[in-house]
Amino acid sequence: MTTEIDARVRMVREVERGASVLSSRVVEAFLNVPRHPFVPVFYRRDGEEYVPTRGHGDEWLRAVYTDEVLVTEVDGVHAEDAPDGGVAGVATSSSTAPGLMAEMLDALDVRPGDLVWEIGTGTGYNAALLSHLAGAATVTTVDRAARLVDAARERLREVGFEPAVLRADGAGAPPLGGPFDRIIATCAVRRVPRSWLEQCVTGGVIVAPIGNALGGGAVVCLTKLPGGGAEGRFLHRPAAFMHLRVDGSTAAPDLAPPPTGRRRTSVVGACAMDDQAFAFWAGLCLPPATVRDGGTLYDPTDGSTAHVDDHPGRPSTVTASGPRDLWQLVESAWTAWRHHHRPRREWFTLTVRADGPQTVSFTASDGTVVSWALGGERVDAPGAATPRSMHPFEHSA
Numbered sequence: 001m002t003t004e005i006d007a008r009v010r011m012v013r014e015v016e017r018g019a020s021v022l023s024s025r026v027v028e029a030f031l032n033v034p035r036h037p038f039v040p041v042f043y044r045r046d047g048e049e050y051v052p053t054r055g056h057g058d059e060w061l062r063a064v065y066t067d068e069v070l071v072t073e074v075d076g077v078h079a080e081d082a083p084d085g086g087v088a089g090v091a092t093s094s095s096t097a098p099g100l101m102a103e104m105l106d107a108l109d110v111r112p113g114d115l116v117w118e119i120g121t122g123t124g125y126n127a128a129l130l131s132h133l134a135g136a137a138t139v140t141t142v143d144r145a146a147r148l149v150d151a152a153r154e155r156l157r158e159v160g161f162e163p164a165v166l167r168a169d170g171a172g173a174p175p176l177g178g179p180f181d182r183i184i185a186t187c188a189v190r191r192v193p194r195s196w197l198e199q200c201v202t203g204g205v206i207v208a209p210i211g212n213a214l215g216g217g218a219v220v221c222l223t224k225l226p227g228g229g230a231e232g233r234f235l236h237r238p239a240a241f242m243h244l245r246v247d248g249s250t251a252a253p254d255l256a257p258p259p260t261g262r263r264r265t266s267v268v269g270a271c272a273m274d275d276q277a278f279a280f281w282a283g284l285c286l287p288p289a290t291v292r293d294g295g296t297l298y299d300p301t302d303g304s305t306a307h308v309d310d311h312p313g314r315p316s317t318v319t320a321s322g323p324r325d326l327w328q329l330v331e332s333a334w335t336a337w338r339h340h341h342r343p344r345r346e347w348f349t350l351t352v353r354a355d356g357p358q359t360v361s362f363t364a365s366d367g368t369v370v371s372w373a374l375g376g377e378r379v380d381a382p383g384a385a386t387p388r389s390m391h392p393f394e395h396s397a
């Protein structure tokens with residue numbers, strides 16, 4: 001029989017094996033804070049359905065104490081309220097994979113007594129770890145849904161923590177109690193909201209997933225600078241977080257109309273988007289509102305659509321319509337990415353200026369600084385790579 005402590009220790013060993021070196025404080029937090037009270041019911045994927053998993057046996061315990069994400073809400077239906085037959089839809093809340101949580105907490109570098117703001121309470125497990133690291137009295141966590149915050153508050157109390165758990169829009173007005181020494185988001189944004197920057201003390205740290213159209217998200221760790229800006233690096237580990245939702249938005253992506261343009265071939269297949277390192281890069285090259293649905297890319301702002309079919313042993317076929325050929329942007333990104341030796345996420349920095357602009361950059365091996373403006377403030381419309389510079393946003397150091 002597996003005891004809960006055995007299962008917890010095994011999970012922590014698994015997390016340590018998969019991560020870069022973690023601080024002993026973070027490892028100790030994971031050893032001390034149980035995960036199972038926060039996920040009494042979670043969903044398992046069964047084809048198109050999400051089926052609730054309830055129980056307390058060995059198998060359930062092993063499933064809880066793995067380095068895996070556990071989905072706890074689908075299209076607003078909390079796992080604890082789900083019918084036994086399951087629900088279909090899009091995951092809207094989950095307990096993040098512990099290995100990724102550990103790396104984010106390590107980067108956040110929380111000290112006892114730090115004022116901490118978490119955006120995305122979810123199950124409350126991360127808030128419990130933050131409470132262990134900082135002390136619950138100085139932790140504030142917010143989520144958009146009353147059902148989630150009520151359940152999380154209760155579970156936190158059960159394990160002995162009473163941080164402030166509030167229903168609020170994490171991109172809206174900040175909660176009382178700031179400015180904060182540490183801010184952590186567990187839902188992805190396309191650019192860092194101004195309120196996070198304003199609510200962080202100088203020298204404080206903001207850890208946040210930056211999402212993109214292709215699911216090539218990555219976590220950035222920023223330090224707030226004197227003067228109001230912030231700067232920092234991306235973490236090595238890929239991070240496909242669910243996006244921060246603005247009021248009233250649904251989790252379902254906009255559906256692309258079928259493209260009607262001419263068919264052509266491409267040496268870049270749709271499968272290239274499944275390489276998360278490339279997806280990080282290519283996502284930065286696409287218009288910010290682009291969504292991906294399998295082999296289809298769609299920009300709802302101008303109606304551009306590209307659909308790509310892969311054929312084993314033959315070039316892929318592309319059908320594009322609308323004012324921009326979105327697949328051509330991916331092809332240009334592919335050429336530039338290979339030219340720059342497939343740069344990894346952790347080579348990139350993000351600079352956020354107090355007056356607005358947010359820029360991702362990395363220094364290529366020839367000293368060229370390659371940079372993009374993040375999320376909706378492109379310096380130029382993306383297009384074909386120019387022959388001299390490999391990317392329209394590239395400029396020399």
Ligand SMILES: C[S@@+](CC[C@H](N)C(=O)[O-])C[C@H]1O[C@@H](n2cnc3c(N)ncnc32)[C@H](O)[C@@H]1O
Binds near residue numbers: 093125187247
């Ligand atoms: C991956 S889950 C969070 C996991 C959580 N930290 C835990 O330990 O269980 C992402 C959460 O972000 C929340 N979220 C999405 N948009 C939000 C918003 N605008 N404001 C606050 N929370 C939001 C979702 O409701 C969801 O619970």
